[in-house]
Each structure stands twice: as structure tokens, then as C-alpha cells.
Amino acid sequence: xxxxxxxxxxxxxxxxxxxxxxxxxxxxxxxxxxxxxxxxxxxxxxxxxxxxxxxxxxxxxxxxxxxxxxxxxxxxxxxxxxxxxxxxxxxxxxxxxxxxxxxxxxxxxxxxxxxxxxxxxxxxxxxxxxxxxxxxxxxxxxxxxxxxxxxxxxxxxxxxxxxxxxxxxxxxxxxxxxxxxxxxxxxxxxxxxxxxxxxxxxxxxxxxxxxxxxxxxxxxxxxxxxxxxxxxxxxxxxxxxxxxxxxxxxxxxxxxxxxxxxxxxxxxxxxxxxxxxxxxxxxxxxxxxxxxxxxxxxxxxxxxxxxxxxxxxxxxxxxxxxxxxxxxxxxxxxxxxxxxx
Amino acid sequence: xxxxxxxxxxxxxxxxxxxxxxxxxxxxxxxxxxxxxxxxxxxxxxxxxxxxxxxxxxxxxxxxxxxxxxxxxxxxxxxxxxxxxxxxxxxxxxxxxxxxxxxxxxxxxxxxxxxxxxxxxxxxxxxxxxxxxxxxxxxxxxxxxxxxxxxxxxxxxxxxxxxxxxxxxxxxxxxxxxxxxxxxxxxxxxxxxxxxxxxxxxxxxxxxxxxxxxxxxxxxxxxxxxxxxxxxxxxxxxxxxxxxxxxxxxxxxxxxxxxxxxxxxxxxxxxxxxxxxxxxxxxxxxxxxxxxxxxxxxxxxxxxxxxxxxxxxxxxxxxxxxxxxxxxxxxxxxxxxxxxxxxxxxxxxxxxxxxxxxxxxxxxxxxxx
Numbered sequence: 001x002x003x004x005x006x007x008x009x010x011x012x013x014x015x016x017x018x019x020x021x022x023x024x025x026x027x028x029x030x031x032x033x034x035x036x037x038x039x040x041x042x043x044x045x046x047x048x049x050x051x052x053x054x055x056x057x058x059x060x061x062x063x064x065x066x067x068x069x070x071x072x073x074x075x076x077x078x079x080x081x082x083x084x085x086x087x088x089x090x091x092x093x094x095x096x097x098x099x100x101x102x103x104x105x106x107x108x109x110x111x112x113x114x115x116x117x118x119x120x121x122x123x124x125x126x127x128x129x130x131x132x133x134x135x136x137x138x139x140x141x142x143x144x145x146x147x148x149x150x151x152x153x154x155x156x157x158x159x160x161x162x163x164x165x166x167x168x169x170x171x172x173x174x175x176x177x178x179x180x181x182x183x184x185x186x187x188x189x190x191x192x193x194x195x196x197x198x199x200x201x202x203x204x205x206x207x208x209x210x211x212x213x214x215x216x217x218x219x220x221x222x223x224x225x226x227x228x229x230x231x232x233x234x235x236x237x238x239x240x241x242x243x244x245x246x247x248x249x250x251x252x253x254x255x256x257x258x259x260x261x262x263x264x265x266x267x268x269x270x271x272x273x274x275x276x277x278x279x280x281x282x283x284x285x286x287x288x289x290x291x292x293x294x295x296x297x298x299x300x301x302x303x304x305x306x307x308x309x310x311x312x313x314x315x316x317x318x319x320x321x322x323x324x325x326x327x328x329x330x331x332x333x334x335x336x337x338x339x340x341x
Numbered sequence: 342x343x344x345x346x347x348x349x350x351x352x353x354x355x356x357x358x359x360x361x362x363x364x365x366x367x368x369x370x371x372x373x374x375x376x377x378x379x380x381x382x383x384x385x386x387x388x389x390x391x392x393x394x395x396x397x398x399x400x401x402x403x404x405x406x407x408x409x410x411x412x413x414x415x416x417x418x419x420x421x422x423x424x425x426x427x428x429x430x431x432x433x434x435x436x437x438x439x440x441x442x443x444x445x446x447x448x449x450x451x452x453x454x455x456x457x458x459x460x461x462x463x464x465x466x467x468x469x470x471x472x473x474x475x476x477x478x479x480x481x482x483x484x485x486x487x488x489x490x491x492x493x494x495x496x497x498x499x500x501x502x503x504x505x506x507x508x509x510x511x512x513x514x515x516x517x518x519x520x521x522x523x524x525x526x527x528x529x530x531x532x533x534x535x536x537x538x539x540x541x542x543x544x545x546x547x548x549x550x551x552x553x554x555x556x557x558x559x560x561x562x563x564x565x566x567x568x569x570x571x572x573x574x575x576x577x578x579x580x581x582x583x584x585x586x587x588x589x590x591x592x593x594x595x596x597x598x599x600x601x602x603x604x605x606x607x608x609x610x611x612x613x614x615x616x617x618x619x620x621x622x623x624x625x626x627x628x629x630x631x632x633x634x635x636x637x638x639x640x641x642x643x644x645x646x647x648x649x650x651x652x653x654x655x656x657x658x659x660x661x662x663x664x665x666x667x668x669x670x671x672x673x674x675x676x677x678x679x680x681x682x683x684x685x686x687x688x689x690x691x692x693x694x695x696x697x698x699x700x701x702x703x704x705x706x707x708x709x710x
Contacts (some may be wrong), residue, residue: 010453014684021684192462256345262565263348264384266694268389323357323566325391330703333683337436339460339695341382341411341486341538 014334019228019282021334023236041162044224047155054155056091058082061148067110070184071199074147075117077275080204081226082151083125087206088222088278089157090213096122098132099148104139112147125204153206156213166241168311171287173280175208175294176251176302177201178230182272183261191266192338196257203276208297210243212280212290219290221281223276227249230333233271233279234317235331247319247329249305266339272334281309347593351565352390360570361395367577368397375529376576377667380536381408382564382633382693384589386553388700390566395476406517406618407536408695410437413484414617417510418443419648421482424508424640425456429561432508434469434482436460442686444653448482451507463630471505482508482639487542490629491603494610497635506640511629513613515547520624522555524666530574534562534569537591542607544599545587556585563591610635619689620654620662621640661688664697672702678702 014021031039038046045058062078079096086093098118102111121128180201187194205224212219221241225233230252238245256268261268276299282290286304294300307319317329350356368374377385382406387393393402406412418441421563425432425448434450439449439460452458461467467481483493496641497507514536521530535548540561540642543573551559558579579585589595608634614630640646655662659681660674671677671690681687683699690698 012449012453024684150708189462259348260345266385321390322352322354323390323395323396324354326654327389327391328704333703335436336694339382340435340437341380341488341694341695 001062010137012249015333017228017335018068019232019332019334023331026331041163041164044085047089047091055152056086056089056093056155057152058085058089059148059150060085061146063146064185065143065183066185066188067114067144069188072202073114073117074145074294075114076202077129077247078122078147078149079118079121080275082203083127083150083204083206084224084276084278086151086153087209088161088224089155090153090161090219090314091124092210093127093151093153093206094150095130095153096127096151098129100132100134100307101142101146102134102136103142103144111145112201121204125188125206136311159213159219161219161222163221163223163237163240166237166243166281166309167220167283168243168309169284170220170281170307170309171284172245172307172309173245173287173291173294173303174230174249174253174280174306175205175300177255177258178225178274178277179224179258179262179269179272180255181276182229185273186265186267187261194261196254196261197212198257198261201274201276205276205299207276208294208300211293211297215286215289217282217286217290217292218284220282221279223279223333225279226275227273227278228267229271229273230279230331231268231317232332234329237279237281238315238317241309242314242340243314244310245307245317246310247317249319249322251304251306253302267336271336275326288321344705347449348565349566351491351563353567355611357395357566359575360567362654364395364400364570364574364577365397366572367581368400371399371577371580373399373401374531374577374606375403376532376573377405377530378534378536379405379407379429379517380534380538381411381693381697381700382538382571382680383536383562384697384700385408385464385694386566387569388563392566392569393571397572400577402534402573403450403667403670404697405667406621408690408693409489409512410435410441410487410693411661411665411696412512412618412621413438413510413689414619415443415654416617416652417482417508418448419481419650420641420646420654421447421448421508422446422451422456423646423648424480424644425451425458427644427646430478430480430644431457431459432480432482433459433461433470435462435484438484440686440692441689442656444648446649464493467505468496468501471502472671475502478506479505480508481505482510484510486514486536487539488511490611491542491607494607497610497631497638498606501638506638506643507631508630508640509629512616512618513629515625516624516626517618518548518551518555520618520622521666524668527555527557530557530667532558532560532578534572534576535559535587537561537563537568537595540589540591540595540599541616542600542603544595545589546599548587550658551584551586552587558585559587561587561589561591561595563587563594603631612637618665620659621666656687661690661698664690671698674698687706
């Protein structure tokens, strides 16, 4: 985190973008202080042994502007996000906590709507909110509402899921359109406000993932490509596992409107956030079986094999473009901004 | 046809391969050809689609001064920084402008150090903020070429609240080729791809001087693979036939006459005066300046404000100005990927997705492996 312009280093927005700067903050500040064998895994959650049980434990904090966006709000995100993080550990999420930081003056009816969405999302995912906390800060000290959720669940017997297990020969499956969430939020940002019918893909994936695990296939990696999009997540996996990845642009599902909007704004859908997507890495011989299971779920109808793990170019993601050329898909840096021209 | 269908059609593999074959055919009858584009989006799309992989070795496409964030004069950024520290003033600007290195500090640095700076997605958001906070003063720091400038002109024409003023650093592209031809000649560049976005506003007329003055073929290019390759093919054919008339290979979007209504609105709001292109030089008729009757909206007039230091456009060792002129490529700059990265940009071309160095940093297959 060098910054030649500043004697004193300060947090930048990019440190929260899920890209390179977030990685640096984690590597240079948090890991030196907290580093342990669980954090070293760099997984979506920690897998802990307590008594005779293996438990997955994950936490996430949610800030979004606007709070309400097409197809959802910060409440849905807070529940589904943590449910998914626990599920990505190969566990069945059961219990959630919720912490609220509220800004003085925040409308109660909005809070009611958010809480209601959380309840609905929890019911749908089959989890319970069992403990919580609320703090109110002065007007100006927060942006309406921030929510933190944590979740726990029992890890399935015999599963071993970790980004480090991505292996040459693995096939990569995604459960549908990329970039819907980020685009839906973007269309409601002040100053952009596009008319479109794009809605967030925010959804709990634990039931679909449970069904994938039920097949008994040796799933190597499960990862939800949220902040930083598919591009950031896939790069993290190549680095964790020391492998290369090949993607095929033609096979990556993308909504037509999202394609048009991102082209107008100059944004790359590969780096736009998702909230209901999972990347599944499976040995090639099991790929079709897993794909069929995924397609049986509403969240997985558009599942597609988008690439594979290779031993060449370790640490790099190379994509065959729609026109047949090759392109490096790099780790994004900072938040993508619409073009000016 | 809707936009998505168009996009898909213009990404068609067979069409693309067909064009690539024709390009190779024409190029085989020519010597080495170097073409320049003047649009950040062109560089971005060329890299994103790996267009250079489809070109024969004898055809080179180099990026020129096509990024409004990169060419924004440091003097304007320094002024915006100084304004941000004045009590009761908030500077509103595009997200990319926050991170552009300036003489002492960027706008993002100023914000961390107590300046009042807020990112907006566009002028309409600036208008909304100003209306919602009538007791505060706002300066919209505006950059951009013709396309963005049209929006600013519209806003100003429509009327703005008295607590909003403007720091205008917008630039007009067509005359910039005169600057480019001071460092290049017909041996070092054989033709230009013109920016499709900007040409939707101006049409091809303002580029006609190129026919007589420099006798170099110029072709308006769109942004899909088929658009870009078609434009390259048109330039090559023009070189072969010696036909230097300005051509439009993006006629499905760009009208040769431009957008008359928008042009007349822009002419009502702005004059074109000499303007600095960062680190390079001043070019006559390239800076948009508010006309007499709108001078009261000019932040420079409204607030007596000069930075307490002398502006320095180029940090030591930075090659951005030469990259913008097409004299060197980012990979020839010693700072590239060493001292200069998108996380911590040393020069202006590393900041925006339209910036050549930023695009090359995240690179294509052509650059790495």
C-alpha cells in the first residue's frame, strides 16, 4: 500500500472494492495481526472443528447505495450473502446473526421493509436469525444503514472444498448470467438512472449447493463471484491454487440488456458484481452430472461450463474472446467507473 | 434492430475473419503501415477483443491523445484542488478525475486531507445535489470531449441554480491533429481512425482540413470488432488508392453532417479558444470556454482563486505526454508497472479506463505471456 504522495497512509475506497487493493489491505494489515491456519486458507469462511463437529463460520458487512434496487434491497443481500458464504464451504447454513448500524434520522418504514426482506430471505433459505445487535450513530456518521451478518452451518461429511484444490483438468461451471446485480444497482445510481428491466440476481444458493454435494462428486472449489465479479474471483483462485485458467467468452451467460448497458457505460461485465452466482470446479468426468443437477434449480437454469483449469500460464486467466482471439483477464483494480468521452 | 443484436452481429466470427483476411490482402500490397486512433475507447476495445492479433505484422495501430482524463491540463486540476479547500465550496466531478495525479495532490488526496470533493456520475447529479443543498456552493469540474460537452451545454442552456458553477476543462478533438503532425510526418503515420462517439456530434466536416493540409486518410470508426476492422480496411484501401478524403465507416450511428441541433446548442454556450493538452502544448481552438453571457457560471470568475504553487504538468520521469503523442508505447516507459499502476498512478494515463497505460496495464494477450 505504498502511496508516494502521502506521508501518512490512509484508506482509499479502492481498499473495499474486492480487487488488488483489498488484497493488499488484507495481506499487509489484517493477516500480519490475525494470521492463522484458518485465515491462510483465504476461503469465504472458516472451517472449524468443535467437539465432533466441523462447522463453517462466515461473516460479511453490507453497504450499498441505493439501499433499495431492482429486485431487492440491502436486507436480502445481507441474508443471502452470508448464507452463500457458509454454503461455499460445503456446509448447510443454519443460524445467522445480524448487526445493524443505523444513522440517526433513518426512516423507520425503510428499516421495516429491510427487516421484512431479511425475514423472507431467511425463511426461503431455511435459516434462522438467532442473535443480533443495533447501534445508532449520529446523523452524518453512516449512510442510512449498514448491516453485518454472520452465519454458521455444519460442514458435510467427506467434503473438502478450498480454492487451493483447483486442479488442471477441472471444469468450471457457473449457474447463470453474470453482472446482473451490479448492473441493476448501477441503473438506480443518481446521475445514471437508466430505464431497464435488469434485476439483481440476489439469491440463496444453499439448496442448489446442497444438491450438488448430494451427488457425492468430489467438488474441488465453490466460490461466489460477488464484489469484483467473475474476473476478480477467478483470479483469486488461480493465485490460491497456483494454476492457470482458460475461459470461453461465448459460453459465459450474459443478459442482452446487461451487455448493452455495460457497453454504453464502458464497463466490463466480467468485473461487475453478482449476488446469486457460484463457480463450481469439478473434475471433468463429473461435470455434466453436476451441470444437470444445477439446471434443475431456478437459480441454475442457465448453468454453463465456462472454462477449465490448465497447468500452463499459472496465476493467469486467459479468455478466448467471442471473435476467437485471446485476452488476459486480469485482477481488476479499484471500482469500475463509467467512461467519460 | 436493437443494440444487443447489433453488438452480436458486429462480433460475428466469420465477418471478423473475413475482414481480417481482406486486411491482410490489401496490406500485402503496401509497405509497413502505422495508423493512429485518437479515442480511449478504441484502445480499450482493441485490447479487449485482441484486435491486434488479427492484423498482419506490417500493420500497426498506435494510441493517440484520446482520453479526456489524461489530457486534462494539470492547471485545471490544481485549481479544483485549491477550490476544494475553500470554505463552503464542494467540488463535484467524475470518479476518474479524483485520482489523477496533479502538482501537489490529487482531488482524492485533497478529500482525505480535508478538502471537500464529491464524486458524481454526471452533470445531472451535480445539478440535483446543488438543488438539494441550496445553502452550500458547488463547483462542477467538467472534463470530456464533444460527447460529454454536449451534455454540459444542455444543462447550462436549461438553467442552473445560482449555487452551482463550473470549472470547464473540456476539449474539442478535431484540431489536435495539427499538434500530432508537429511530431509525426507522413512517414511515421499513414492514417488515422477517428473517434466514433465524438463524430456523432460533429460529423466529418471539422476533419476535412486533413485532406488538404496533411493529405492523410482519416476514417470515422465505431467500436465493435467489425466496426474497427472495417475502418482499418478503409484506411488501408485509401492508402493504396491515394484517396485522402475523410470517410465514415460508422455511418449507422454517425451522420456526416453531425448533430446540427446539438452543435448549435454547444455554439450558444461555448467558444473554442486555445487550450492546453496536458504536458504537451496549447492547441488553438480546442478548449471549450463559456461565452460572455455565461461567464457568471465560471468558477474561475466567481471565486478568486489561484493555487499557492506553480503547476507542474509532468512528474519527473513520467512519459504520459509522449505516449499521448504516439511517440512511445506504455511498455517503453520505465515507470510502467514498476512505479506506476492503476492502484497508485504516477501519471495521468494510468487512471481512467480510457487511459492508454491503464488499458495496457490490464493488458491483452499481446502484451504478456
